[in-house]
Amino acid sequence: MLALTRKRGESIMIADDIEIVVLDVQGDQVKLGIAAPKHIPVHRKEIFEQIQAENKEAALKSNIKPEDLKDLFSKES
Amino acid sequence: MKMILTTKHFGNIDIDETKLLTFEKGILGFENLTQFALLHDEALSPEEESVFYWLQSVEDESIAFVLVNMVSLLPDYNPIVAKSEIDALGEYNEDTFTFYNIATIPENIKDMTVNLKAPIVINSKNRLGKQVICTNEEYTIRHYMFKE
Numbered sequence: 457m458l459a460l461t462r463k464r465g466e467s468i469m470i471a472d473d474i475e476i477v478v479l480d481v482q483g484d485q486v487k488l489g490i491a492a493p494k495h496i497p498v499h500r501k502e503i504f505e506q507i508q509a510e511n512k513e514a515a516l517k518s519n520i521k522p523e524d525l526k527d528l529f530s531k532e533s
Numbered sequence: 534m535k536m537i538l539t540t541k542h543f544g545n546i547d548i549d550e551t552k553l554l555t556f557e558k559g560i561l562g563f564e565n566l567t568q569f570a571l572l573h574d575e576a577l578s579p580e581e582e583s584v585f586y587w588l589q590s591v592e593d594e595s596i597a598f599v600l601v602n603m604v605s606l607l608p609d610y611n612p613i614v615a616k617s618e619i620d621a622l623g624e625y626n627e628d629t630f631t632f633y634n635i636a637t638i639p640e641n642i643k644d645m646t647v648n649l650k651a652p653i654v655i656n657s658k659n660r661l662g663k664q665v666i667c668t669n670e671e672y673t674i675r676h677y678m679f680k681e
Binding site: 493494495496497499503504506507508509510511512513514515517518519520521524 | 541542560561562563574585587596597598599615616617618620635636637638639642648650651664666674675
């Protein structure tokens, strides 16, 4: 991993079309601006990890018994 | 061309190979699984069948996901996805692009949750699929289906 130290207002370029700029620093919070082409999705890292974890759990818990469903649908209507 | 698919919940079934779905990037946490079949449970009533599906991995028979069509259940469900995220599935067409949500089914089915934040999108025209992350802040990874 490359470690770079940046001040407020300074930027990092990734490849030639992704820019990350330090917009603000307040205490231990850093506000980052990300400029990237539209085809590159950008998300907080936690969301990836949470989705991966939830997918894994869903794969384990994917058993529906038809009789359970019948109860649910009759209660709905 | 027919093939026999070993499934997690339905035993061995005959399936038309040309109906298989390709997830080029797999799904998050299962990036190596790229071939899936979208299955119905024939024991379900037509009403239930249009809501619950199974996404069965062809490469790993032990991996199957329950998919729920939340768009049909929640009229206000409107995931906003960067167009570029679904460009990989071909030209967008609301008739052939369907959104599904992966469900997690615990012991008590009434506690089941669906992932509204990262829906599965399938283009029936070219049989490509992908899990995308919508930008809506209000949708969660675990939305309770049966609780207010």
